[in-house]
Amino acid sequence: MPKLYTFIKYFCVILWSCFVIAPFLWAISTSFKDFNSVTGGATYIPWLQFEPTLDGWSVLFKPGSQGGINIIGPYFNSIFVTFTASFISIALGTLSAYALSRYTFKAGFVQNNDITFFFISQRIMPPVVLAIPFFLFLSTLGLLDSLAGLILVYIVLLMPIAVWIMVDFFNRVPKEIDETALIDGCNPFQAFFKVVLPNSIPGMIVAGLFCIIFGWIDFFFAFILTFTNVQLLPVKIVALNSSITPWWSLSAAALVSVAPLIVVAFVVERFLSKGNLSGALK
């Protein structure tokens, strides 16, 4: 019986792994193909079934004048915008969440829960609703087509996620810990920075992960709020699409664009396996 169970367990894990890994393998092999290899039926093994070329990859790095799209600039723009916006969102979101979790706010019928909902409601609307307001807003500020403008918009989009996760996190941290810090001689700021914050790192990592993912994959606002001066990776990749879809370049671009997320996932995974994420506060 245990043997059967082990067999089923491993069978499921392997099956699942196939589903997860296959697209990657597919993308990797496609990125080394040319037009003929892609359209000439399903082939998998380089050199044996098709002749690998670096054409798909080179397009990504060639300047426009040579028929490429040169993603290096947009790539670093994307990384800069996503990480800066995520960092600021986490910093502001953590502070707001702590206040929402620990202090009572009241303005007429508006209370803590309503404020929390106000944050989250920013994410409930379909993004299209926000497109025109954001456009007008940024154009008034003169921040259209700029990194600062994008960061500003992404903070608006990402901070609700941070607030949402961190409010939940802080609600589970007994407030007696803050009180003990006060009793032990900390003023409220010291209590937050010396006691609450060091214990909130697991929650902040989770919130950060969500912010980075949501920021990184955004195409819509990056597309609407930028023109030529500043471009982000998702927008640039779409520019690859011409009359003939260059599957090889798209695959290469896809691989390049998931790379930072994979790096982030590995870093977080190290925290997870150390047990730092769970059980820091029971």
Added chain:
Amino acid sequence: MSLNLGNIIFKPTEQYHLNDITLNFEPGKMYTILGRTLSGKTTLLKTIAGLLSPDSGYIQFEGKDFLAIPVWQRNVAMVYQQFINYPHLNVKQNIEFPLKQRKMDPNLIEKEVSDAIQKVGLKGFEERKIQELSGGQQQRVALARSLAKKAKILLLDEPLVNLDYKLREGLREEFKKLFIGSEASQSIFVYASTDPLEAMQLNGDIIVIDEGKILQTGSAKDVFENPANAKVAEITNDPAMNLNKGKIDNNKLILNNEIQFNLPSNLQSMPSGDYLVGIRATDLYLDDQGFDFQVDISEISGSETFLHLHHQDIKCVATIEGVKSYEVDEHVKINFDLSKIYLFKESGELHYSPYQN
């Protein structure tokens, strides 16, 4: 050097959380606040600590207005019912945290911390993480932290309630030793508890609180023997004191018009009229000549058995020596030790106690 609370009122909602509390605490003494859950014990402790500000009233400590001093400058220590420590610090760092916060001399900190660790029996655990400790050990860390501080006011909010029985018994003994010990005797200890037995064992002054109001203060013996009113009698006894309506008429004591006794000699001088008749569960006993009662619930507690009984409208709990099992609805013969009967006025005030002179 004493701590004085005067007319403290705290009413954050429609209900009073603290209702006109006036208390004096003297250094070197142990005070037990005894009350049921939600009676205001924790609120009172937090008010003394400074975590809550009362709506009105004053708190004076060493002649100074305590309410004007923020929590972090009050030099109090508090141990919570939950095991509250700093999870990101190890045992030693937890204990030295308040001392470092006070910017004490590092050599002195070292000494105080190792003293405190020694006292609570955590030697060898200094480098452990809090999560690696058992509940009892975690509470010892919290205890050591408040001991090392040498605070002038030590507040203990049901510190033993989340521990298992054996540990509770052991730690309670240590508490008494640690706190009533010579060097600590300049501090004020306030211990909140729901457990009458615990309050009696700690043997300090007892403050009985209910619905945010102080019902009685006095020594453990005094509160036990002469509960100020029926409420106190319920709160300070476990099982709660049995209270039934009764009257004295024609040299008879009649309970609920159902059970009659000839008036015992000690009650002869009582005027006739309606009373609330109180008797402790331990003063009921099995007796073949007794009254017929039906068992509602029978529960075994240690080496005793609690019988929840009724006789028509009379309800009471009896503590029977030894472990015995009873069926529900079984009939038993129960008698009352009339020399231990309390009489309360209908308003609840104590009218007669068997310990009165």
